[in-house]
Amino acid sequence: MDKLIDAHIHLDKYSDEEIKEIFKDSSFQLSVITVSYDLESSKRNLALSNEYPNIKPAYGFHPEQDLPNDQELSELFSWMEAHKDQMTAVGEVGLPYYLRRKQADSAFQIEGYIVLLEEFIKLAKRWEKPIALHAVYNDAPIVCNLLEKHSVQKAHFHWFKGDHATVRRLISNGYFISFTPDIVYEKEIQDLVRYYPLDKMMAETDGPWPFKGPFKGQPTHPAMMNHAIKNLADIKKKPLESVYRLLYQNTRSFYNI
Incomplete structure (x- = not known):
């Protein structure tokens, strides 16, 4: 496939040289949704999006850290308000399971x-x-409650993991999930994507998070999605080209890019 979208990556965590190398790969046309960790992360992602047209930034506060104080939170919200027109999504946000x-x-x-x-x-x-969400296992139902309370439908549960009841609830609500390269070697993820509707899925790396299996010791690169998507096509018993096309269209439509 000549077009790929990484639906969830922390591009601000890569060096400038690493980012140049990622976008220099001429084997496919790449776009990314780069999510933010905090205010400084959001600022860097905005700057990167101004430099590379295929970088689409999301702004937020990653939940796997101490809560911001009132001043930090006020500064983040004010900055997001001022830059919302350059923002593709709110994210990464969620609950601190780990x-x-x-x-x-x-x-x-x-x-x-x-x-x-x-x-x-x-x-x-x-x-x-x-909204790009970090909400796994027991936290996911809490997040579903909040989304339903505010009638938010465009919800993306990245690298989702959860029980069957929660999976059915996500599907019923029309929420999207995305899978990482660990689909190649993790049975839990393979079982999830076997059940989840293909038209509500996206591919991601969550880079620079490292992976095991055939990716062990390799720096995380969006090209790893090729291996992951092939695995998904095998699980779904669908033609590879049609799976590539649908994932691409899903992500473009969901994120309005």
Whole structure:
């Protein structure tokens, strides 16, 4: 396939030279949705989008970190408001599943993260922007509650993992999911995509997050999606070319690019 869209990558975490190399690959035409970690990350993603027309930035606050203080949050929201016309989506936002597990502290307060996420959901609704979500396992139903409360339909659960009841709920609501290169070696992801409708899927790398299996020791590059998409086509028993085309169209339509 000559056109690919990486639906979820942290391009701001790559060096300038690495980014040049990524877009220098002439084997396919690449576009990316680059999500943000915080205000500084959002600013770098905006700058990158001004330099490369195929970089589409999303602004937000990644939940797997300490909550911002009131001043930091005010600055982020004000900046997002001022730059919303250059913003493709709100993201990455969500709930801190892995942070809670890492701390293993029963006193961990998730309420503040839920309040913050709801603010981002309200912004996405008001600005009519898609929202890129970090919401896995037990956190996903909480996020679904908030999305349903505010009637937000353009929701993208990146690298999603969850139980069958939640998967059915996502499908019923028309939410999108995306898979990473770990589809090649992770049975959990293979089982998920076997069940999930192809017209509600996108491909991503979540780079620079590293992968195992055949990708072990390699820097994460959007070209890895080729291997992942071939695996998806095999699982779905669909022609490879048609799977490429549908994933591309799904992502273009969802993110309005």
